Amino acid sequence: MMILGTTIKDIAKLAGVSPATVSRVLSGQTDFYSEKTAKKVQQAVKKLGYRKNTNAVELVTQKSHVLAVIISTIQTNAADQIINGIQETAIKNNLDVIILYAGEKNADLQKKALKTVIERSVMGILLVAIDLNLQNEALLKSAKIPFLFLSIGFLENRFPFISSDDFKVGQEATQYLINKGHTKIGFAAANSESNIGQLRLAGYWKALSQHHIKPKLDWAYDGEYTYEDGIQAMNYYHQHTDLTAAVASSDLAAIGMLNQAKSLGIRIPEDFAVISIDGTFLCTIMRPQITSVTQVFREMGVKGVETLVKQTSKPFKSLYTPIKITERESS
Amino acid sequence: MMILGTTIKDIAKLAGVSPATVSRVLSGQTDFYSEKTAKKVQQAVKKLGYRKNTNAVELVTQKSHVLAVIISTIQTNAADQIINGIQETAIKNNLDVIILYAGEKNADLQKKALKTVIERSVMGILLVAIDLNLQNEALLKSAKIPFLFLSIGFLENRFPFISSDDFKVGQEATQYLINKGHTKIGFAAANSESNIGQLRLAGYWKALSQHHIKPKLDWAYDGEYTYEDGIQAMNYYHQHTDLTAAVASSDLAAIGMLNQAKSLGIRIPEDFAVISIDGTFLCTIMRPQITSVTQVFREMGVKGVETLVKQTSKPFKSLYTPIKITERESS
DNA sequence: CTGTTAGCGCGTTCAG
DNA sequence: CTGAACGCGCTAACAG
Numbered sequence: 001m002m003i004l005g006t007t008i009k010d011i012a013k014l015a016g017v018s019p020a021t022v023s024r025v026l027s028g029q030t031d032f033y034s035e036k037t038a039k040k041v042q043q044a045v046k047k048l049g050y051r052k053n054t055n056a057v058e059l060v061t062q063k064s065h066v067l068a069v070i071i072s073t074i075q076t077n078a079a080d081q082i083i084n085g086i087q088e089t090a091i092k093n094n095l096d097v098i099i100l101y102a103g104e105k106n107a108d109l110q111k112k113a114l115k116t117v118i119e120r121s122v123m124g125i126l127l128v129a130i131d132l133n134l135q136n137e138a139l140l141k142s143a144k145i146p147f148l149f150l151s152i153g154f155l156e157n158r159f160p161f162i163s164s165d166d167f168k169v170g171q172e173a174t175q176y177l178i179n180k181g182h183t184k185i186g187f188a189a190a191n192s193e194s195n196i197g198q199l200r201l202a203g204y205w206k207a208l209s210q211h212h213i214k215p216k217l218d219w220a221y222d223g224e225y226t227y228e229d230g231i232q233a234m235n236y237y238h239q240h241t242d243l244t245a246a247v248a249s250s251d252l253a254a255i256g257m258l259n260q261a262k263s264l265g266i267r268i269p270e271d272f273a274v275i276s277i278d279g280t281f282l283c284t285i286m287r288p289q290i291t292s293v294t295q296v297f298r299e300m301g302v303k304g305v306e307t308l309v310k311q312t313s314k315p316f317k318s319l320y321t322p323i324k325i326t327e328r329e330s331s
Numbered sequence: 332m333m334i335l336g337t338t339i340k341d342i343a344k345l346a347g348v349s350p351a352t353v354s355r356v357l358s359g360q361t362d363f364y365s366e367k368t369a370k371k372v373q374q375a376v377k378k379l380g381y382r383k384n385t386n387a388v389e390l391v392t393q394k395s396h397v398l399a400v401i402i403s404t405i406q407t408n409a410a411d412q413i414i415n416g417i418q419e420t421a422i423k424n425n426l427d428v429i430i431l432y433a434g435e436k437n438a439d440l441q442k443k444a445l446k447t448v449i450e451r452s453v454m455g456i457l458l459v460a461i462d463l464n465l466q467n468e469a470l471l472k473s474a475k476i477p478f479l480f481l482s483i484g485f486l487e488n489r490f491p492f493i494s495s496d497d498f499k500v501g502q503e504a505t506q507y508l509i510n511k512g513h514t515k516i517g518f519a520a521a522n523s524e525s526n527i528g529q530l531r532l533a534g535y536w537k538a539l540s541q542h543h544i545k546p547k548l549d550w551a552y553d554g555e556y557t558y559e560d561g562i563q564a565m566n567y568y569h570q571h572t573d574l575t576a577a578v579a580s581s582d583l584a585a586i587g588m589l590n591q592a593k594s595l596g597i598r599i600p601e602d603f604a605v606i607s608i609d610g611t612f613l614c615t616i617m618r619p620q621i622t623s624v625t626q627v628f629r630e631m632g633v634k635g636v637e638t639l640v641k642q643t644s645k646p647f648k649s650l651y652t653p654i655k656i657t658e659r660e661s662s
Numbered sequence: 663c664t665g666t667t668a669g670c671g672c673g674t675t676c677a678g
Numbered sequence: 679c680t681g682a683a684c685g686c687g688c689t690a691a692c693a694g
Contacts, residue, residue: 005475007671018681023673034679049473054450055386056671059686066447073411080404087432091440096447099430101418109422116397116427119385142380144336227616255616262618285558285586287593287618338687349665354689365663387687391670666693675684 006048015044026052058121067305068117069099070110071128077280078297082128082150085301093309095123107133118143124308126150126301131194146311150300153318154195160316162303164295164323166196170203173247173275173293176325178211180273185213186246188233189223189253197249200277204247216241225249230256237272238264245273245331251282254290258330273331288329296321337379346375357383389452398636399448400430401441402459408582408611409628413459413481416632424640426454438464449474455639457481457632462525477642481631484649485526491647493634495626495654497527501534504578504606504624507656509542511604516544517577519564520554520584528580531608535578547572556580561587568603569595576604576662582613585621589661604662619660627652 008022015022017037024032025041044050058064067090071079083099090097100116103109114136117125125140125147132140137159140147149161170187177185187204191197201220208215221236223229230253237243238260248254254276258268266272268288276283279294299321307316339353346353348368355363356372375381389395398421402410414430421428431447434440445467448456456471456478463471468490471478480492501518508516518535522528532551539546552567554560561584568574569591579585585607589599597603599619607614610625630652638647 008673009671019672020674020682021680023671024680027673032679037680051474052450053390053452053671055390055452056686057673059384059386059390059688060671060673062686073415083432084404087434087440091443096443097431098447099432101414101428101430103418109418112422112427116429119383121384121386143382227612252616259616259618281558285583285590287590339689340687350687351666351689352664354687355664358689363663368664384687387670388689389670390672390687391689393670664694666691668689668691670688670690672686673684676682678679678681 005053006050007053008050011041011044011048011050014048015040017041026050064121064123065095066120066122067095067097067124067126067308068120068122069097069126069128070102070113070117070130071099072102072130073104077282078151078278078295079128081280081297082301082304085298086126086305087301089302089305093305095305095309098122102130105131107136110136111139114139114143118145121145124148124311126304126308127152146308146316148304148307148316150304151295151297152196153199153320157318160307160318162300162307162319162321165320166199167203167206169277169293169295169323170200170247171207172203172323172325173277174204174207176275176291177245177247177273177331178207178213180245180331182245182273183211183213184241184243184245185215185219186233186237186241186243187220187249188237188246188257189225189229189249190220191224191249192220192222200247200249219243223249223253225253227252227256229253230258231260233257234260234264234266238266243272245275248274248276251276251278251280251290251292254292254330255282255286258286258288258290269329269331275325275331279326283326283328291328291331292326294324294326296323336384337381338384339381342372342375342379342381345379346371348372357381395452395454396426397451397453398426398428398455398457398639399451399453400428400457400459401433401444401448401461402430403433403461404435408613409482409609409626410459412611412628413632413635416629417457417636418632420633420636424636426636426640429453433461436462438467441467442470445470445474449476452476455479455642457635457639458483477639477647479635479638479647481635482626482628483527484530484651488649491649493631493638493650493652496651497530498534498537500608500624500626500654501531501578502538503534503654503656504608505535505538507606507622508576508578508604508662509538509544511576511662513576513604514542514544515572515574515576516546516550517564517568517572517574518551518580519568519577519588520556520560520580521551522555522580523551523553531578531580550574554580554584556584558583558587560584561589562591564588565591565595565597569597574603576606579605579607582607582609582611582621582623585623585661586613586617589617589619589621600660600662606656606662610657614657614659622659622662623657625655625657627654
């Protein structure tokens, strides 16, 4: 239920001017009205408690200042960092930000979120860690609203994105462990069905092969970034392999590995080294602190908004943000 | 920039009917049109790729199906649970949810978020862990939009809210430690300037006094729910007190205490017991796992939406959600 | 069952 | 500098 408020007509009447004049004053069009009328209008506004009707404004102007962020369920604060970057940059550009949750692998929720923002004709859409199904891809494209994927990359530039180079992520993580003297290196919670997972695995294999290491098939343990997947991976490694180190596909997965290692009496990093992918605050509050391939999530958000704002008619160029190894205590 | 799409007029023309009929078909008003016309309309829609203009709809109907959630960046672990509850319940009630970040103690950001949702005349506003300043309180009230605070309570029913009973939170946490045999009990990162902090402290003192324990002034160590505050509290306790246990005002603060204890060679729980307030997943991934006063954040979200939906003209009744002690390894 | 008319609140011509 | 008139896209009221 919407409560009808005072309109520019009401305040026009009270101020003794026309609605058009009120509109000019309120939308801050300098030099199109006299000081005197401006004051009259502002007094009337204060008295009646006017509030703008954005629906009407956007309907007539055919423009929106709203930037929509569609996000999948947050498990770590990676998304928090991205959102902080988005928010800050949006403010600089005079944009309002609305965030919609699309759940996790829930096509219906995704669709609902997409429809919501499309039907409101937002000025742009940022998709954070969203894995769209085909139908929703079509929906997104048909809307003709500028959009950009964040923290998720695509092959062959299927969609514009800003993310880490996940091949390099896998490669550098593995290279780091090799440099530490390891030769039997796993990849835990690899998520091999996703683009990201495949790219990281490819990087992992590349690094191994560069050092003439032949990975066994079960060195890559599948999973989905979760704490539980980390636990299971460590369990499996312990029972079935002689690995001495592993890359974990997320901070949370790494924590699962650490905890399970402790349960099994495996010392980290003496018996087993772990490097995680993400580098959120979780890495620093764990003991041992977790070495990570650190992604610059905040920067993804910043760059994402900037790209959308500078948007011309030509398509976006996708962009890789830098990664770095942050050495801590788990390796 | 908004791209003009096809309107009901366009599809009306193609289908050979009037815009009103198109509107009826599209808004699913059953029994107000024939099968035949419905089909004609739907074909035209498919061909032209129509998408609804929600601004126009809301402008004319004076109604919105959008529920706005304003959220602060603090407590983001808990906020996830609240949002899940909100989202799920919103879907059941055919509501769209938009989330706005209001930063942390940032009056300008708060104001911006409030204005954004107010000027869009959302059907309701849920404020999650938001501490409004006076000016923004006035803004919120003046909007005449139903609202509700979540996870934050007020004295004297100044605003409607759904939260844990923070007096009880402080009292039961303390009582738990007393039951464990402790008599020298601190309260870390107490946040004594906030309503919540004061209520919890009051509960803490009550529990102590019920057992004839006279707390020293410096047993309550101030702070703001953060990891760093937890570290500092433990440091202080170690240097200046002979406490054997403490309540931590958040899971993150508790983690800070645990880590600092480890650095100082203090064993948890043998030398020092900790119970944290919140009970998010952080408690279970730490080693030792952290005993907590567990709040039902998800339920706050569910109840919040339900309350807003059932809203009549009379004011909300505020509501306490249950708490429980979840014993783990830190005590 | 369907078309016509009117108007939601606002910004924007176009005259004055 | 200001007002009158128009229309954004849509639904609701009222006829037919």
